Amino acid sequence: MAAKVKDTSDCRRQKIHQNEDSKPLVPLLLPSSLSFFSVAALLLVSVEAASSSHGVFFHQTQQHQKKKLFICAEIENIDVNTNRLFPEILKEEAVSRLTELGKVSDVDHYLERTFLSPASGRARSVIRSWMEDAGLRTWVDQIGNVHGRVEGINATAEALIIGSHLDTVIDAGMFDGSLGIVCAVSALKVLKINGQLENISRPIEVIAFSDEEGVRFQTAFLGSAALAGTLPFSALQISDKSDLTVQDALKENSFEGTEESFLRLKYDQRSVWAYIEVHIEQGPVLESLGLPLGVVKGIAGQTRLKVTLSGAQGHAGTVPMTMRKDPMTAAAELIVLLESVCKHPENFISYDGQCKGFSVESLSRSLVCTVGEISVWPGASNVIPGQVTFTMDIRAMDDMAREAIIFELSKQMYQACDRRSVSCVIERKHNAEAVLCDDELSSLLKSASYSALMRMAGEVPDEVPVLMSGAGHDAMAMSHISKVGMLFVRCRGGISHSPEEHVSDDDVWAAGLALLAFLETNL
Numbered sequence: 001m002a003a004k005v006k007d008t009s010d011c012r013r014q015k016i017h018q019n020e021d022s023k024p025l026v027p028l029l030l031p032s033s034l035s036f037f038s039v040a041a042l043l044l045v046s047v048e049a050a051s052s053s054h055g056v057f058f059h060q061t062q063q064h065q066k067k068k069l070f071i072c073a074e075i076e077n078i079d080v081n082t083n084r085l086f087p088e089i090l091k092e093e094a095v096s097r098l099t100e101l102g103k104v105s106d107v108d109h110y111l112e113r114t115f116l117s118p119a120s121g122r123a124r125s126v127i128r129s130w131m132e133d134a135g136l137r138t139w140v141d142q143i144g145n146v147h148g149r150v151e152g153i154n155a156t157a158e159a160l161i162i163g164s165h166l167d168t169v170i171d172a173g174m175f176d177g178s179l180g181i182v183c184a185v186s187a188l189k190v191l192k193i194n195g196q197l198e199n200i201s202r203p204i205e206v207i208a209f210s211d212e213e214g215v216r217f218q219t220a221f222l223g224s225a226a227l228a229g230t231l232p233f234s235a236l237q238i239s240d241k242s243d244l245t246v247q248d249a250l251k252e253n254s255f256e257g258t259e260e261s262f263l264r265l266k267y268d269q270r271s272v273w274a275y276i277e278v279h280i281e282q283g284p285v286l287e288s289l290g291l292p293l294g295v296v297k298g299i300a301g302q303t304r305l306k307v308t309l310s311g312a313q314g315h316a317g318t319v320p321m322t323m324r325k326d327p328m329t330a331a332a333e334l335i336v337l338l339e340s341v342c343k344h345p346e347n348f349i350s351y352d353g354q355c356k357g358f359s360v361e362s363l364s365r366s367l368v369c370t371v372g373e374i375s376v377w378p379g380a381s382n383v384i385p386g387q388v389t390f391t392m393d394i395r396a397m398d399d400m401a402r403e404a405i406i407f408e409l410s411k412q413m414y415q416a417c418d419r420r421s422v423s424c425v426i427e428r429k430h431n432a433e434a435v436l437c438d439d440e441l442s443s444l445l446k447s448a449s450y451s452a453l454m455r456m457a458g459e460v461p462d463e464v465p466v467l468m469s470g471a472g473h474d475a476m477a478m479s480h481i482s483k484v485g486m487l488f489v490r491c492r493g494g495i496s497h498s499p500e501e502h503v504s505d506d507d508v509w510a511a512g513l514a515l516l517a518f519l520e521t522n523l
């Protein structure tokens with residue numbers, strides 16, 4: 001939509017403030033040079049109370065003190081009255097839905113909604129109702145993904161898929177996964193209300209994936225990998241901690257749980273134009289830059305290992321220390337070894353000179369390792385454990401270097417257990433290669449973000465940053481059948497996988513508007 005300038009007389013004063021949690025700013029200084037596009041008039045206005053719908057999202061952080069330029073609303077079509085901003089749908093209703101979904105939990109005092117749990121069934125229903133409210137045709141597939149689709153004027157065209165996940169970790173925040181689903185449905189609802197939904201040039205399908213986190217079965221992306229056709233039939237036999245298999249869980253939820261039903265889930269990649277996902281950043285970068293939105297360049301690869309150490313169970317009071325085969329102390333040594341490997345990979349990569357520098361250099365920037373779960377048998381204070389099991393989550397942007405680390409780490413783990421006469425079994429439970437997002441999609445998402453921020457604040461940030469993702473996403477699975485793009489949304493303190501996870505109402509709104517701008521511009 002071409003930007004035109006119009007008379008400055010009806011220049012609207014808008015509120016420049018940090019997000020809802022902070023105080024309005026004092027009158028701001030003009031920047032030394034006008035780095036922005038030409039405008040009819042630049043007026044410095046003191047910050048005045050105005051309807052909260054005109055939020056500006058650029059934090060004034062110490063290290064990134066930006067001189068704010070307040071451009072009087074002089075770019076035609078940036079009509080700043082609220083009905084172009086749809087706050088009632090993209091902000092108020094979206095936040096209320098996120099809050100509602102954040103209470104759909106399998107336990108009372110914190111948020112837990114794992115693959116095919118009772119709460120995930122309730123979440124499927126409520127998400128489906130929101131999709132229908134947005135005018136979408138809905139269904140639930142044979143692995144618990146919720147789909148909402150509109151065909152547009154050309155039902156045979158390749159579809160745009162917009163997705164994220166409805167499952168959560170344990171003691172989760174209410175935005176991880178849910179934000180992407182709610183924003184997608186809300187943006188489509190605006191298109192419906194504007195009468196644009198039926199005229200879109202290609203089908204749009206929103207998918208709420210059933211298992212991105214992989215908490216229950218330790219294999220992430222079950223829902224999206226099934227659609228991508230990369231989920232092996234053997235996944236049906238993976239068991240959870242109560243020895244229920246994926247197949248048992250599917251049948252318990254009235255899904256078929258057969259190889260045939262798995263096969264039918266796969267999408268033909270010729271039917272997909274692109275996959276995009278809106279997700280919280282789950283890191284501190286956007287907040288440190290004082291910006292609400294960023295575009296994802298790539299997603300780190302990830303490997304999940306299950307380590308089982310078995311020793312000699314015995315009496316805590318009678319077995320001399322020198323005669324013990326204690327899997328607990330062995331586990332302690334291995335967990336500290338894992339930390340050393342991740343902090344100082346240069347001490348562990350045993351490549352020859354040729355590729356050492358490359359791998360170590362790339363590793364040191366992105367290698368992270370975590371032991372998130374540990375269990376002990378029999379688990380009594382006066383019993384030397386017989387068995388200790390724990391998980392290892394290892395991630396890096398460089399797949400080859402990550403594999404090299406896993407190789408070296410495993411070698412040293414076996415050596416340590418040999419010294420302790422403890423048996424060691426290392427199982428690879430999950431693996432996902434690093435993924436690069438599509439440049440064209442990323443550029444379209446970046447433009448959409450600019451448009452959203454322009455609409456909302458009449459001011460365009462210096463940049464919509466491009467970030468790497470250490471967190472995994474369903475986009476990794478979907479990249480097997482489609483080009484993928486991701487939009488990151490600022491979250492407070494970069495905190496995630498915690499009830500402290502928080503996205504401001506205005507940033508939820510910015511994300512929905514960016515998605516709306518993407519749809520309006522590209523479909």
Ligand SMILES: NC(=O)NC(NC(N)=O)C(=O)[O-]
Pocket residue numbers: 176212213214220221282302470471472473
């Ligand atoms: N966005 C996520 O939190 N993803 C999580 N889940 C997977 N599968 O990566 C993770 O651990 O990063």
Ligand SMILES: [Mn+2]
Pocket residue numbers: 169176213497
């Ligand atoms: Mn997560």
Ligand SMILES: [Mn+2]
Pocket residue numbers: 165176177212279472473
């Ligand atoms: Mn997530």
